Amino acid sequence: MSYSLRIQDLPATERPRERLVAVGPRSLSNAELLAILLGTGQGAGQLSAVGLGQLILQTLGGDRQDPLAILRDVSVTELTQIHGVGPAKAATILAAVELGKRILQTRPLDRTPIDSPATAAAALSQDLMWQPQERFALLLLDSKNRLLAAPVMTIGTETQTLAHPREIFREAIRQGAVSCIVAHNHPSGDLTPSPEDLDLTRQLLMGANCLELPLLDHLIVGYGEFRSLHETTDLWAAYPDMG
Numbered sequence: 610m611s612y613s614l615r616i617q618d619l620p621a622t623e624r625p626r627e628r629l630v631a632v633g634p635r636s637l638s639n640a641e642l643l644a645i646l647l648g649t650g651q652g653a654g655q656l657s658a659v660g661l662g663q664l665i666l667q668t669l670g671g672d673r674q675d676p677l678a679i680l681r682d683v684s685v686t687e688l689t690q691i692h693g694v695g696p697a698k699a700a701t702i703l704a705a706v707e708l709g710k711r712i713l714q715t716r717p718l719d720r721t722p723i724d725s726p727a728t729a730a731a732a733l734s735q736d737l738m739w740q741p742q743e744r745f746a747l748l749l750l751d752s753k754n755r756l757l758a759a760p761v762m763t764i765g766t767e768t769q770t771l772a773h774p775r776e777i778f779r780e781a782i783r784q785g786a787v788s789c790i791v792a793h794n795h796p797s798g799d800l801t802p803s804p805e806d807l808d809l810t811r812q813l814l815m816g817a818n819c820l821e822l823p824l825l826d827h828l829i830v831g832y833g834e835f836r837s838l839h840e841t842t843d844l845w846a847a848y849p850d851m852g
Contacts, residue, residue, distance in 0.1 A: 625659065639666055646701045647694075661693050665702075680706055681739055722754040729790050730828055730835035736761050737794040737830050745772040745793040749786035750825075758784050772809065774816045781822060789817075792828035800829045800836040810838055814848050823851045 625641040634642065643662030656664060668691050669679045680702070688699035723729050729748055730738075736759065737744050743765040749757045760780060763772050772793070781789045791813060793806075802810075810827045817824035826839040839845050 643702070646705055647698050656693060665691055665694065682741055720755045723748060723750055723756060723790065724754055726826060726828060726835060726837035726840060729792070729826060730830055732756060732759060733792050733828065733830060737792060738833065740794055741796055743794055743796060745791070747777060747780060748790040748792065749781055749784045750788045750790070751785075752787045754788070757786055774809075774812050777813065778816055778820060778822065782820075786822065788823040788825050790826045790828065791824065792830060795829055795831040798832040798834070800831060800834060802829060802836070802838060802842070806838070807842070807844070810842075810844050814844060814851065817851065818848055824848075825851065 625637060625644045628641065629637055629645065637645075640659050640662035643665060644658035647658045647661055665688070669683060669687065683703070683706070685696065685699045685703060688694050688702060689696060721728065723732060732748060733746055736746055744761050745763045745765075746759060746761045748759050751757055762776060762780065772791070777789075777791065791810075806827070806829065813824050813827070826837050829836045829838070845851055
C-alpha cells in the first residue's frame, strides 16, 4: 500500500507555502523550498514533502558544505534514483533550477566599482564559482574600476583550461577597457595556483605592461572561496604601476 503525505496534511504553521506567504521565501530552509516544488512526500518511510526535500539534499550533497551546488547540474536520472522522486517531481526541480539560472543570466550589469579581490570574486561568482569545468574569464573595467564586461574566454575539462594572452588582450582592447582582472576556477576547490597558472600570470603581466593596460589581479575561485595572486605572490613586484 502506497502512502503520500501532502503539504495540506501538515499543521498550518508547518506548511511551506503558507510560511512563504507569511514570512517570505528568504525565511524558508532549502528543504522547505524544495517541498513547495514537490507538493507531496512519498515512500515507505512516509516522508513529508519537507522530509523528501531533506532526503534529496542529503543524498545529492553527501558531505559537501553546500549541497545546493550539485542541484545546478543534476540530471533527471540522478533525481529519480532517490526513492520517492519520480519523473514529474524531477522535471519540476530541474525546471525551477533552469529558471533561476536564466534569471541570473539576464541580470543588469552591476556598475559597483571593483575595488577589492572580494568584489571581483563576487562579480565572477555566477560564471565561475560553482562550475564543474574549469573556466577562464575577464573582468574588464573602465577608468573608475566599474565593470564594462565579464566575458568567459574559454571552457576546459574538469582539470584544464587554456587561455592565450593574445585573445585576452584582444578582447580587453575591443571592449575599451582601461584595466582588467583575469580569473579562473578550480572545480576541485583547491585554490593553490599551478605552475601553469603562475606562468600565464607572468606572461599577462609582461603583455599588460607593454600595452599600458594594467592587470590588477589574477583570481582563482571555487566553492565559495577565492585566492588573489596579487596578494599572495610577488609577481606584481616588478610592475609597480599595475595597481
